[in-house]
Amino acid sequence: MRNNKSYYSSKNRITANERIRAIEVRVLTETKDMLGVMTKAEALLKARAAGKDLVLISESTNPPIVKIIDLAKYKYQQQQKEAKNRKKAKSQDLKEVRFTPFMGDGDFEARLNKVKKFLEKGDKVRLTLQFKGRAITKKEFGYAMFEKVIEATADKATVELQPKMMGKKLMAQLMPLKK
16 A cells, blocks of 8 residues: 655645646746736647646636646745745744852853853743752842843843742743844
C-alpha cells in the first residue's frame, strides 16, 4: 500500500490544467506578460503548444488568473516562498535566568553574559530570584541585583515587566530592542 503524503496542505493545493473550473481565464506567461482573457480551452491549447502547464494563480479575481508555466517549477517557487516566510516568522522564545540574592561576582557575571546572549539572539528573558530561608528579610538585595542587570543590559533591552515579588520569588522580564 502506498503512502500518499502531500507536501502541501489543503489551502496550498495547486490547481492546474483540466482541474481549473473557470470557463474564462486571464492568462499570463512565465515572464508575467499578459496574453489577455480567453476560454480555458484556448489557454490550455497555448500551454500545451509551449510544452508547459496552465496553473491557477488567483481564483478570487474575475476572471481567475492563470499562468502558463512548468508545474514543477511553480511548485519549487512556492516551496521557496514558504521557506522564506518561515524564516522571517522566527518566534521570540522566552528564556529564564535564575539569580540568588547573595551570589558571588563570578556567578553574577556568568549569568549576566547569558542574559546578554539571549537578548542578542532576539529572545525575551525572564529574570527570577529565589529567596530561601531568612534571605526573604533582605528583599532589597534582590531588587539591587535586578537593578544591576537592568543597567548592564540597557543598551540591548527594555524592561517589559518591572521587578515584583510573587511569593518567595522576585521576577522581572526583559524584551530585546528592535534592530
